[in-house]
Amino acid sequence: MGITERKKRDKEDLKQRILDAAKLLFTKYGYESTSIRKIAKVIEFSPTTIYLYYRDKNDILYALHREGFKMLGTSFHDLGKIEDPFERLKKMGWTYLQFALDHSDFYELMFIMKEPLQWLDEDECSSDKWQEGINAFEPLHKTIIDCQKKGYFEDQDPKLFSLFVWSTVHGLCSLSLHGHFEQVVKGNKLDIHPDKILEDSFENFLNLIDKLK
Amino acid sequence: MGITERKKRDKEDLKQRILDAAKLLFTKYGYESTSIRKIAKVIEFSPTTIYLYYRDKNDILYALHREGFKMLGTSFHDLGKIEDPFERLKKMGWTYLQFALDHSDFYELMFIMKEPLQWLDEDECSSDKWQEGINAFEPLHKTIIDCQKKGYFEDQDPKLFSLFVWSTVHGLCSLSLHGHFEQVVKGNKLDIHPDKILEDSFENFLNLIDKLK
DNA sequence: TGGATATATTAACAGTGTTAAGTAGCTTTA
DNA sequence: TAAAGCTACTTAACACTGTTAATATATCCA
Numbered sequence: 334m335g336i337t338e339r340k341k342r343d344k345e346d347l348k349q350r351i352l353d354a355a356k357l358l359f360t361k362y363g364y365e366s367t368s369i370r371k372i373a374k375v376i377e378f379s380p381t382t383i384y385l386y387y388r389d390k391n392d393i394l395y396a397l398h399r400e401g402f403k404m405l406g407t408s409f410h411d412l413g414k415i416e417d418p419f420e421r422l423k424k425m426g427w428t429y430l431q432f433a434l435d436h437s438d439f440y441e442l443m444f445i446m447k448e449p450l451q452w453l454d455e456d457e458c459s460s461d462k463w464q465e466g467i468n469a470f471e472p473l474h475k476t477i478i479d480c481q482k483k484g485y486f487e488d489q490d491p492k493l494f495s496l497f498v499w500s501t502v503h504g505l506c507s508l509s510l511h512g513h514f515e516q517v518v519k520g521n522k523l524d525i526h527p528d529k530i531l532e533d534s535f536e537n538f539l540n541l542i543d544k545l546k
Numbered sequence: 547m548g549i550t551e552r553k554k555r556d557k558e559d560l561k562q563r564i565l566d567a568a569k570l571l572f573t574k575y576g577y578e579s580t581s582i583r584k585i586a587k588v589i590e591f592s593p594t595t596i597y598l599y600y601r602d603k604n605d606i607l608y609a610l611h612r613e614g615f616k617m618l619g620t621s622f623h624d625l626g627k628i629e630d631p632f633e634r635l636k637k638m639g640w641t642y643l644q645f646a647l648d649h650s651d652f653y654e655l656m657f658i659m660k661e662p663l664q665w666l667d668e669d670e671c672s673s674d675k676w677q678e679g680i681n682a683f684e685p686l687h688k689t690i691i692d693c694q695k696k697g698y699f700e701d702q703d704p705k706l707f708s709l710f711v712w713s714t715v716h717g718l719c720s721l722s723l724h725g726h727f728e729q730v731v732k733g734n735k736l737d738i739h740p741d742k743i744l745e746d747s748f749e750n751f752l753n754l755i756d757k758l759k
Numbered sequence: 760t761g762g763a764t765a766t767a768t769t770a771a772c773a774g775t776g777t778t779a780a781g782t783a784g785c786t787t788t789a
Numbered sequence: 790t791a792a793a794g795c796t797a798c799t800t801a802a803c804a805c806t807g808t809t810a811a812t813a814t815a816t817c818c819a
Binding site for chain 3: 581582602
């Protein structure tokens, strides 16, 4: 039954092409100007065809959301080689930061926008619900535990400490991406260069947790 | 010239009524379903009338944004009474957290959404550009400096340390509000109750900076 | 060859922000 | 007093948005 196989492959193909088009528009022009109709124009199909492959717009958004986590996941994967867990933790932070800056649209989708996770709640099929947790949080959690094995942060609860590190770095990224740091520096006349705040703040954070070792 | 005065007052009145209607819809039904047309229906004017008082929708959004900062500002003001700066810092954190939970729509507008600050950039009149910085960051900055006067965090740069504290608490709030903590707890089977994560994490953070004293 | 099935389309609904043009009603001027 | 001007507001329209129902077309199997 090669033909039905090929048909299924073709169907999957179009589903992927829709996603690629969405990704293209999304990374090029941002979320706001990525509409179903524009995606349809890129793949040269009618807008309604898209609804044969994705339930609604948030379904596409969530698919991109997963792509983002795959990207971040592979970035994190390479860090596994680093033996020293504290060194790994630091590099992990920089990687996260760089990801937020290099792929700010994806970062927005993955950690700032409400829609993708809301969609997940509405979806019954929950088999891949843990994707996010597994891909992004587990490496951090593991690294913290490795740190504790080496005698660092021994008095800390590993889960809460992981959440703390994540929260701080996410806080830095999201406030920076949305121009809050710039505004505060301007408003309070702080003598920090706007372009350097994120870097400086992160460096400062690393020095800070170094003291907690 | 009492008549022109009254007319001006009437005009200001309607401007305020538009804002009140926007606030009502906004807090009751969220950002998504707060449209110009719905605001118009509430104040019983035609949609286009609103454009005589506000430049565009983001203008209204930014007005609400300012209202939010006024609210948070007054919450912070009462904390000034607390003598011990470290105690004040802790209370300030709780106040911020409570604000994010109690007025999550406003929190979204003030610290998560891009639009209001983007609008600010486009606006020429920059006289009240510092509102945010002055109302929300300055009390924190001052408290940190007060802490240092008492001998706490002496080796820290007060500005970077303030940004660190803000980032962490904002990170906690924004990740929690958007359901990321819930997702991570589910996915990684952490034995923390979803409703308690934010509180526990913040408590943990307070203990952590207590160690840095 | 005919009917079922899968796939794609057109047309439409109900909504969005926003603008151009037009209209009452009051105020000022000739 | 009548005409002109100004202010506050409305109607109609444009160009979009996500989404659905109804319809057409092409392919497969009996």
